[in-house]
Amino acid sequence: MSSIIQTLPPDVINLIAAGEVIDSLAAVVRELVENSLDAEATRITVSLMPNLWQLQVTDNGKGMSVEDLRLCANAHSTSKIRDRQDLWKINSLGFRGEALHSIAQVAELEIFSRAAIDEIGWRVAYQEGKLVTEEIVAIASGTIITVANLFASLPVRRRALPSVNQQIKLVQNIIHQLALTHPGITWQVWQNQKPWFNLSPGMTAKEILPQILKRVNLTDLQFLKLDVAVPEESEAKSNLELVIGLPDRCHRHRPDWVKIAVNGRIVRLPELEQTIITSMAKNVPRDRYPVSFLHLHLPSHLVDWNRHPAKTEIYLHYLPDWQEQVTQAIEKALTITPINLPLAVVNQRVNKLLKVAEEKNSYNCEPNETKPKHELNLIQLKAVAQVNKTYIVVEHSSGFWLVEQHIAHERVLYEQIQDHWQLIPLKTPILLNNLNFFQLEQLERLKIEIEPFGEGIWAARNAPALLAQRDDCHEALIELSLGGDLQSAQVATACRSAIRNGTPLSLPEMQNLIDQWQSTRNPRTCPHGRPIYLSLEETSLARFFRRHWVIGKSHGI
Template identity: 30%
Template sequence: MADIINLLPDNIANQIAAGEVIQRPASAVKELLENAVDAGATEIQLIVRDAGKELVQVIDNGKGMSETDARMCFERHATSKIKTINDLFEIRTMGFRGEALASIAAVAQVEMKTRQPDSPIGTCIEIDNSVVRKQEPCQTAAGTSICMKNLFFNVPARRNFLKSNAAEMRHIVDEFIRVAMAYPQLQFTFTSNNQQVFYLEKGSLKQRIIAILGQHYNAKLVTVKETTDYVNIHGFVGKPETAKKTRGDQFFFVNNRFIKSPYLHHAIMNAFSEMLPADSFPLYVLYIDLDPAHVDINVHPTKQEIKFDDEKILYAFVQSAVKHALAQFNVTPTLDFDLDPGIQQLDAVNKPFTEQQQERSTGSSLYKTFTQAHQAHVIDKSSNSNLKHWKDLYEIGKTDMPAQNTGLAPIPDTPAFVNRPSTATMIDDRWQDTTIDQKVPVQVHQQYILSQIKSGFILIDQHAAHERILYERYLRALQDKPMPTQQSLFPQTLQLLPADAALIAEMLPDLQVLGYDMEPFGNHTFVVRGTPADIQSGNEQASIEGLLEQFKHFSAELKVNKREQLVRSMARNSAIPAGKSLGAREMQNIIDELFACSMPNISPGGKYTYVSFKLADLVRMFERGN
């Protein structure tokens, strides 16, 4: 019988390996930026075109490579980081497996130029589908420049799985931020389609965080610093008011490598317990430095998930460090004065207070000033007290009022009480002139709407009900009837973070159908000329920011299409919040529109919009005490 097992050709094996390492353009960005950091560069440039589908280029001023190394670096598992098995557990560099460049060369067209600083001439290599097409000397700057062109050109099926340019751009921005945040001492620039996205100067960690996340965090960061023999923890956490409903501003770095760790995230959430709502996420940028022997970073293809030899002790250290930092911010500050040793030698400290001195002190006018009779809160009970005038005033009011057989003290007929209706009277006034089955709705605690029905009454959650109404209204707009736009008298310019700007650009066509008149204005800004008619004018910035937060929340929680996420986000962001006072007409409109919906009893998020109570149930509730 013939043998059927064969070794895969190198180009196919490389493409299979590339499937684990290079999933999208952002994966190549991560690998190339990390290689530049490992090369000792102080200035790193990232250039992309067409969201990385056409070009991803990284230029660094690092140590470069020799002609032989330039050729060897594209071989599978060719690395300078590991020579023995023990080196695998002492890794302090970003890359070490020698598979990134081989994987990139297997699914893209690659051109690399590199030169060592002490070499007069560099090397240029062109590789296509893992095959070296050209290798020759060239003139180039010291360092390395790698171009990755036409990603997945030889694997069309993989290219079809790529998302829109805006979505891929968001992933690229995320990877760039993670590397730039880990190395604030390096200069990073990021250019997309010939427009500068980031220019990050060398500086401190706080300066880098503010440059990336926004200037508004400048006064809202709390320093975290904990040094022990086992681990060193430093970085920043945001004050409680910076917490958001969505993830995205959470960064863990272990030995300067970005990681995702739900376990350590839980430690920080515990440290913030009782300071934040249950569905909020605090900002944090924390750096954990510990011996590489305690960490296994070779458990995931992207190296973003790692294992610790003792997770529990690290959990305790992280929680303690964050709690200590928050305590210094929240608790009354401790004034740390150095005690002057001369104070201990004063007579008031080292000599006893004799009885003669006590009598002399208590007899002084200064002492009497602070006795109980001179305190502001003490009320004189003597007959000379002015309180008797208040009693006289009460007696006069009492004699002027007609007697009532209620058994309760009469109310003085003073201006404050004249013509003031009772609570029962006010309710009766609102409910009068209505038929038995159509009572005017009443708002309860500015959160619920109580409305009478034939069989009893219903209690409506005003926010959930309005969310359902808006959700169905926006769905109809996307399907066949665009929403009307309210034009602004003065157009507003919105300045957004790069990742948020990419997200808005992705949603822009649908936002325009939903009533937003806005367009890109360059450099992460948008001009808003109009908003949906049911959104208050002048509130464009808050409206867009709230929409972004809700969209990120639904993106993380729901596996639905982008349009569905957008509609749910707009409905939740624009719905009437709990705590807003409503008039009778507004409440009645909510009731009428809610029961005209196709699914009135459930909000888009799955929450009940109303609860009904029957008269029979009320009768039973009141008869239980008999």
């Protein structure tokens, strides 16, 4: 009886392998532009003709010699690694030697290239994976790769691909992601021989992000770069770069712009993504998500890229430690320091300021112990006036701010409550009527002691310290019983206990509040995500009042 299992012929093996690596038009673009980046290109041009199943990638990178051109489309031929040990120290975007070989199996491949050290360039052409043309050409140093008749040998693959518009969108996303991770690159992208979009280079991803998200301004973003220690490895060096949207002005309806990159490539790390969302949860408005881009530059042996052929999923060592470092970086990025100050410019959305009608209530402004500003590296803020018994005018070296007193104090109290959440006994129990099962369960969850005190009546024996001395403690306990976790209860307690708008303050009281607020961990928004201050910078005031005008000219002389 003959064997049923047989070895596949080489051409079938190559076609199957190519179909796994090159599964779409976007995959071809990804592999080619990653090779350009590995070749240290600073200018990359991508030209797409999707209806003709054709594309071209041009770069000014190091180029290839004729010997390299003869080998580049062979299976598993690469200049990136040499042996098995190199798999644990990957420092390039490509390393498997599959890209050009796989493309040559499913398309016609033409390559023009000249190495920077060579005086002549070469053109090679591949059909059905075989070298069919080799000739000398005149070309500047760099590489031009043209892919034509993509998937002509796999008509079923063509029919199964998404629509042209969806494929074009995928290509755009890939280029946007690589532009963020390699901000020094100039990108030109063409579609059907017409300019589609350009991306200008920048020093950091902060300059790239506003080119991608058109409603985001450069001044809406904060950039932070930190050297971070590698756990258990004293000599290993790493750093993180964080671009984060200031929560009082930049956020999204969906968590679609929480991006993470590791060593030059955007990857999926759900644990770190959730860390960012959680760290920003009480800074952005309700039901909104942050805009953020985190780039970890780590020693190569801490990253295993062999999890997925597209290299979008990785194994990362010491993940809990990176989560902690990211949380600390976000906290530092949101602190108002002299480094962050230039980001505060005139907010054009003055008419969108939140007007919260607050009950008038007494407020006892007791000074709290705060660290000296020089220890916290904070800017000098001076309270100078109160407007409408609601806003505090704060002067600093570059202009002034309007600080909304209620939500600034709410931020102060919320962080104090977080650090020192305390329930104290009530001198006189508070009676609560007609609580349902869920309200009773909620109060017990918050560790508030309650016991039956008659039919439909319960007695509360303790309460949060800030609420216990208030006349409206009864209403506050009812509010807490209506749902939410401990954090929500802390927010509600801070909101109810904070100074009310309409309360007059003396200058010392205002200054004390400003000092406390400035020293908080997240001074830009209240715990509900509302903006706390409006910035009016000197440069913008000078521009508005035309102080740069020549007097004679301004009077028509």
